[in-house]
Structure formats: structure tokens, C-alpha cells
Amino acid sequence: MTLLNAKDLGITLGMPLFTNLNFSINKGDHIGLVAANGRGKSTLLSCLAGGMEPTEGDITRARGLKVGYVEQNVPGDLMEQSLYDAVLSALPTEQAEYESWRVDVVLDDLAVPVELHHRLVRELSGGWQRVMLLARVWVGEPDLLLMDEPTNHLDLSRIGFLQNWLGTVARDTPILVASHDRAFLDAVTNRTLFLREDQSQSFALSYSSARAALDESDAAKERQFENDSRKAQQLRRQAAKLKNIGINSGSDLLITKTKQLKERADKIEQQSQAAYKDKSAGAIKLVNSDTHAKALITLEEGEVTAPDGKVLFKIPPLWIKRGDRIVLLGRNGTGKTQLIRMVQQAVTGEHPTIKSTPSVVMGYSDQALSQLDDQATPTEVITERFDVGDQRAIALLAGAGINLDMQSKPIGALSGGQKSRLAMLDLRLRNPNFYLLDEPTNHLDIEGQEALEEELQAHNASCLLVSHDRAFVRNTGTRYWLIENKRLKEVDDPEDFFAASLGEQSSG
Structure with a gap:
């Protein structure tokens, strides 16, 4: 049964985000929505939830369909409410008055500790704020669940809980989830929609299998396009030869054949379609200076x-x-960030038990991107910290996905993806030989995550990093240090830690 159908959907906000989008959501669908930063995932979810109208096309919903939309950000008016009241306020007034028990049931389903029920939302961690947003939607018993980056701010144990919750409690509720967490998408989805400016594609596969199918589809289209182009060029060369022969011999038949060959070449070129080339959200490049x-x-x-x-x-x-x-x-809470700070202290100054070789040049980035001043502009960051002129700074920032209009605005106005790419540019220009990275994939889309992985590998970069992103950890790490039972030890791989953490049902 089809619950929602999108036909020829398109949205333009200053520039086209996507066009000609056709897809449906049926019972039993758990769909992953994948796109680069700024390509319209949140906008599409808002349209499907009824929060805005598309620029073109139609959305048809089943009669009486109740859509629940878990957004990324907490509305400001909820910050001064308790977690419990924030969830209760999502119910209609009369229902909230007589059926507050629904909140207790939902918070229990989501394993929210009782001691957090009456804590103010602004006092909660980012992870528990995400859980509150989900509870507000789930208490309304939606027929369709839309989720925008639900694993942001969650540690592995809470991600594991969410995976299990979606597979059990919410198993029979169709979902469309926008996420850059590749391992999470593999665990919870059975379909994948790749949102593109044009030629969006859907596969009845979870992310990794769908990505392989998409890459093969793009490669096949590219091969077909190259073959068609060669065939059209060959026909045009033959037409040119026949034209010369026809003119020299005065043959009307050859002139007619020349015209037919040109028409065939035109038809091939008109029908031929180049493989889709997604515009990058901004390049990520690193260096590894010598030591x-x-x-x-x-x-x-x-x-x-x-x-x-x-x-x-x-x-x-x-x-x-x-x-x-x-x-x-x-x-969480075992002391990873504290160790990162101690290593940073050893490189920038002195530490009693951690020593840094004098030739170490560090590139440091934390999960809050605190090395970037939200009041400064991207141009100021580049020109004041590094010996580059204005024109070079413009080019560097544009290459990192920050267009000319945004270069002179406060960094606080940038999107999370743009901030992350600016932070990576800042790291590269420091010319480090040692990277200290705390949650470097926060806010990076999959393209950015893969680019960061490739750069670290290609330059054989030396680094100490912390990440909850399982795919990034698996693809990047060569050694693994584990804090367990109040001791730091080296382990062969992260899989036992992942399995144990994902099986927990606690902290957020």
C-alpha cells in the first residue's frame, strides 16, 4: 500500500536543489535518504511533512496519513521546558490533560532515565535532546516517520539503541531517514534514495549495496555516453567525406546520404545522456609535512x-x-577528550608524562570546531593566520565550498558542512605532520567523510583521533587504543568494542 507519492517534484531556493524527483513510500519501507551537504535533504523532508510547498510537482498522501517529522534542531521555545513537558506539549491540549500516561510509555520505550524527565531541555546533552525530539513525534503515533540526521550527538550505545528501536518498536512504521552515518543506514534501511539535482535514483537495497549499484549505473551510463559520442563523431566524419565526394561528382544521392548521416549523428547525440556528475560541496585536501x-x-x-x-x-x-x-x-565519560587535551598540551608546551618530538607540527580540530571564531569571517581566518593574499584566499575558500558571498560573512552563519570544510582547510594550511582529531566527521556528508579518509590514507598521515563513526574508524585506523576498566590498552581492531557498545541501552 502506497502511503505517499511524489511526482515530478522540484524545489528551488535561490537555485535549484533538485528537479524531476519521483518516488513513493510504501508500508514496510525503511528508506535511507542520501545526498551531499546543501542538496536539499532537510527541505525535502519538510515538504513531505507539509511544512512547505514544493516549487513544482505534486505530493499525494494517503487519506488521513499522520506524518511525524523529527527535525535536527530543538525549537527555542522548548529549551526552558522540562523534557517531560516538552514531550507532553506535542499532544493536543485535551489529550495532554487526560492521557499524559502516553508520555510515560514513550519515554520508557526510549529508555529515558527517570532522573532526566524533569530536567530542563537546555540542560540536556545533545544526545538526549535528540531523544526528546523523537519522543515528541512518537507520542503522536505517526503512520509515517521522517527523521533528519537522528544519530547526530549520539554515542555508540545510543546509536545501537536507536537501531534496535527502529527494528522492534517502530518496525511496522515506514520511515524515511536522512543520514550521513553509513553503518547506521546499513543497519536500519531496506531502500536507498540518492537525492540529486537531477537524475535522482532509488534502489531496493540498504546503503552499501545501493551505493555499489549506483556507482555501477553511473559507470555504465558513462561508458554508453562515450560509445555514443564516438559513434556520432564517426558518422560525422563519414558524412564529411561523402559531402566532398558528392560535391566533386555532382551526385545528389551522395548529398542525400550525407544529410541522413548527419541526422543519425544528431539523433544519437540528442538521445545520449552523460553520466551524472554531482557538484562537490567542497574539496577536502590534507598534507603531511616531512619529519x-x-x-x-x-x-x-x-x-x-x-x-x-x-x-x-x-x-x-x-x-x-x-x-x-x-x-x-x-x-562516553571514560576520558577520551581529556587524553586528547593532554597530547595537545604536550605538543604546544610541556606535559609531565607525555612527550612530543620537537619536529612535530600539529593540526588540531575538536568536535565543536573551537579553533574557528564564529564572529570572524572565513576570509579573516585564512588571510590573518596564513601568508596568503586576498585572491589566493578567495580561491582556497571557494575550493572548500565557501562561495564568494559567504566568505565575508561571520563563520557562525555557515552550515555545519561548510564549517567542517573550513576547519579542514585551516588544518591543511598549517602544514602539519601530526593530526589530533576529535570527531572530525561531525557535519560532514558521505562525500566529505570519504575524502577525509582518502586524504589521511594517501598522505600516510600520522594522527590520533576519536570518532563514533564506525565506517570512518574501520576505513581509517591502523591502530586502536581502548579505555576499559580504567586502563588504556592497545587492541587489534574495534569490532568487540563496537559490538559491546551497540548492545548497551544507556547513556545518550
């Missing part, structure tokens, strides 16, 4: 403590060698 040192960072036996002096975990003697891409694993 002859084999050991860049040395960790002596010691302890990592919280700001209040509490011992978080103990460190054995360890080394970060040139070419190591070490992923730091551990549940």
Missing part, C-alpha cells in the same frame, strides 16, 4: 585525571609513530 622522527609522541606510564583530580584511567608506556593512524576508543 625524520620515528616516534612523534611518547606516553610514559601515568594517569589521566578529571579536572577535579579524579583518576579516569591509567596509561602504560605507548608510542605514536610516523604513519600511525590511532583511533582512541572508549565509552
Whole structure:
């Protein structure tokens, strides 16, 4: 049964986001919506939810269809409410008065600890705010669930809970979920819609299989286009020869054949379609400046403590060698960020138990992108920090996906994807030989994640990184350090940690 059908859908907001989009959502569908940053995923979800009208085309919904839309951002008017009241306020007034028990049931289904029920939304972590937004939608018992980047701010245990929840509690509810988390999409979807400016494609496959099918489809179209182009060129060359012969011999028949050959070439070119080339949201390029040192960072036996002096975990003697891409694993609250800060301190100054080789040049980025001042402009960041002129800065920023109009506006006005690409440009211009990266894929689309992976691998970059993105960790890491039972130890791979974390039903 078809619940929603989109026909010839198109949206233009200053520029076309997408056109000629045709797809349907049926019972049993768990669809992954995939596109580059700024390509219209959130806009499409808003249209499907009835929040805005498309520029062209039609959306047909089944009679009485109740659509629940879990947006990315928390509305400001909810921040001063308690989590419980924020969910309760999603119900109609009369229902909220007599059926508040529905909130208790939903919060229990979503494993929200009782001690959080009456905490103000603004006091909650980003992960629990995401859970609150889902609870507000789910309490209304939607027939169709739309979700925009639901794993943002969630740790692995909460991502695992959400995966399980979608496969059990919400199993019979069709969903359309926009996400850049490749492992999550593989776990929860059975269809994939690749949203493009034109030639959007849908496959009855989860993300990884669908991506392979899309790449093959694009490659086949490219081969066909090249063959058609060669055939048309050959016909035109033959037509040119016949034309000369016909003119010299005065043969009307040859002139007619010349015209027919040209018409065949025209028809082939008109029917031929080049493979789709998606416009990049901005390039990500890194460097790895030279150092002859084999050991860049040395960790002596010691302890990592919280700001209040509490011992978080103990460190054995360890080394970060040139070419190591070490992923730091551990549940939330175990002290990963504290260790990252200690390594940063060792490189920029001194630390009693962590030593840095003098030749280390660090490129550092944290998950909040705190190295970028929201009040500064992208142009100021590049021209004031680095020895580049205005024209070079314009070109560098444009290459990173920040157009001329945005280059002179405050960084705070940039999208998350643009900020991330600006941060990567800032890292490259520092010419580092050691990267310290805390959740570097936050806000990056899949294209950006893959570009970052490729750059780290291609330059044999040395780095210590923290990430909840399983695909990124698997594709990037060469060594793995795990914080467990208040000790730091090296493990062969991240899979046991992933399995244990995804099986938990707690922290957010």
C-alpha cells in the first residue's frame, strides 16, 4: 500500500536543489535518504511533512496519513521546558490533560532515565535532546516517520539503541531517514534514495549495496555516453567525406546520404545522456609535512585525571609513530577528550608524562570546531593566520565550498558542512605532520567523510583521533587504543568494542 507519492517534484531556493524527483513510500519501507551537504535533504523532508510547498510537482498522501517529522534542531521555545513537558506539549491540549500516561510509555520505550524527565531541555546533552525530539513525534503515533540526521550527538550505545528501536518498536512504521552515518543506514534501511539535482535514483537495497549499484549505473551510463559520442563523431566524419565526394561528382544521392548521416549523428547525440556528475560541496585536501622522527609522541606510564583530580584511567608506556593512524576508543565519560587535551598540551608546551618530538607540527580540530571564531569571517581566518593574499584566499575558500558571498560573512552563519570544510582547510594550511582529531566527521556528508579518509590514507598521515563513526574508524585506523576498566590498552581492531557498545541501552 502506497502511503505517499511524489511526482515530478522540484524545489528551488535561490537555485535549484533538485528537479524531476519521483518516488513513493510504501508500508514496510525503511528508506535511507542520501545526498551531499546543501542538496536539499532537510527541505525535502519538510515538504513531505507539509511544512512547505514544493516549487513544482505534486505530493499525494494517503487519506488521513499522520506524518511525524523529527527535525535536527530543538525549537527555542522548548529549551526552558522540562523534557517531560516538552514531550507532553506535542499532544493536543485535551489529550495532554487526560492521557499524559502516553508520555510515560514513550519515554520508557526510549529508555529515558527517570532522573532526566524533569530536567530542563537546555540542560540536556545533545544526545538526549535528540531523544526528546523523537519522543515528541512518537507520542503522536505517526503512520509515517521522517527523521533528519537522528544519530547526530549520539554515542555508540545510543546509536545501537536507536537501531534496535527502529527494528522492534517502530518496525511496522515506514520511515524515511536522512543520514550521513553509513553503518547506521546499513543497519536500519531496506531502500536507498540518492537525492540529486537531477537524475535522482532509488534502489531496493540498504546503503552499501545501493551505493555499489549506483556507482555501477553511473559507470555504465558513462561508458554508453562515450560509445555514443564516438559513434556520432564517426558518422560525422563519414558524412564529411561523402559531402566532398558528392560535391566533386555532382551526385545528389551522395548529398542525400550525407544529410541522413548527419541526422543519425544528431539523433544519437540528442538521445545520449552523460553520466551524472554531482557538484562537490567542497574539496577536502590534507598534507603531511616531512619529519625524520620515528616516534612523534611518547606516553610514559601515568594517569589521566578529571579536572577535579579524579583518576579516569591509567596509561602504560605507548608510542605514536610516523604513519600511525590511532583511533582512541572508549565509552562516553571514560576520558577520551581529556587524553586528547593532554597530547595537545604536550605538543604546544610541556606535559609531565607525555612527550612530543620537537619536529612535530600539529593540526588540531575538536568536535565543536573551537579553533574557528564564529564572529570572524572565513576570509579573516585564512588571510590573518596564513601568508596568503586576498585572491589566493578567495580561491582556497571557494575550493572548500565557501562561495564568494559567504566568505565575508561571520563563520557562525555557515552550515555545519561548510564549517567542517573550513576547519579542514585551516588544518591543511598549517602544514602539519601530526593530526589530533576529535570527531572530525561531525557535519560532514558521505562525500566529505570519504575524502577525509582518502586524504589521511594517501598522505600516510600520522594522527590520533576519536570518532563514533564506525565506517570512518574501520576505513581509517591502523591502530586502536581502548579505555576499559580504567586502563588504556592497545587492541587489534574495534569490532568487540563496537559490538559491546551497540548492545548497551544507556547513556545518550
